[in-house]
Amino acid sequence: MECKFSLEVFRFNCETDYLPYYKVHKIKIDRDKSVADLLELVAQEELNFGYPKDEFAAIKINNSLVFTSTKLEEIIDSFGVELIFEPISTRRATKDLEINRDDFENKFNVLEEFVSSKDKKNYLSYIREYYSSPIVDLEEEYLGDALFAFAYDMIIKYPNKKNKILDTIAQEIGVWLHVNISNRLYPINFDLERKVDFLKNEIVKRDIPANKFVAKLQEISSGF
Numbered sequence: 001m002e003c004k005f006s007l008e009v010f011r012f013n014c015e016t017d018y019l020p021y022y023k024v025h026k027i028k029i030d031r032d033k034s035v036a037d038l039l040e041l042v043a044q045e046e047l048n049f050g051y052p053k054d055e056f057a058a059i060k061i062n063n064s065l066v067f068t069s070t071k072l073e074e075i076i077d078s079f080g081v082e083l084i085f086e087p088i089s090t091r092r093a094t095k096d097l098e099i100n101r102d103d104f105e106n107k108f109n110v111l112e113e114f115v116s117s118k119d120k121k122n123y124l125s126y127i128r129e130y131y132s133s134p135i136v137d138l139e140e141e142y143l144g145d146a147l148f149a150f151a152y153d154m155i156i157k158y159p160n161k162k163n164k165i166l167d168t169i170a171q172e173i174g175v176w177l178h179v180n181i182s183n184r185l186y187p188i189n190f191d192l193e194r195k196v197d198f199l200k201n202e203i204v205k206r207d208i209p210a211n212k213f214v215a216k217l218q219e220i221s222s223g224f
Contacts, residue, residue: 005028006026009022009023009096031072031076039051051068111154
């Protein structure tokens with residue numbers, strides 16, 4: 001069944017624009033299509049419109065980070081037909097809904113020595129978790145929620161690397177700065193919180209704490 005969407009689409013070209021703006025589009029499309037299909041129709045109306053097209057492409061829809069593979073039927077049920085399309089990080093926007101994601105991809109290097117190069121695909125699947133966190137905009141060296149979810153996966157896959165991985169993510173700008181971002185994802189996903197809780201618990205169990213914050217936790221827990 002065809003449905004008409006009213007879209008406010010973020011537009012910005014870092015090479016020519018000083019400020020971003022939003023452009024309205026009225027588009028009809030079958031409800032069984034995906035967000036990616038809807039973006040393609042926008043691109044047909046707008047010359048040189050930029051939007052992510054990779055395997056884990058994601059954009060922000062009404063302030064929630066959504067994979068573009070998501071079916072429009074789900075979007076309608078959750079957000080209606082009046083939508084605001086933005087890049088997953090407006091401050092990193094390069095061309096409309098495309099962003100510079102160097103900071104995200106470079107964080108993989110933190111655990112690269114403990115995993116296989118083939119595991120990077122697993123890391124890249126957590127792009128929404130990375131840019132959902134407000135901490136990445138406040139602390140440049142923050143390791144990122146994507147790395148924490150990936151670290152959990154790699155501990156399960158390579159249990160012999162567990163302690164080295166835990167030591168790495170326990171640093172001052174590591175997992176202890178994490179805040180709950182479940183509600184920023186669509187659909188809401190609490191899986192990251194489960195993984196982060198596991199990592200924190202394992203770090204606290206270690207004989208030698210990785211930082212002062214962990215040491216304080218151990219001091220408090222020993223008093224009970």
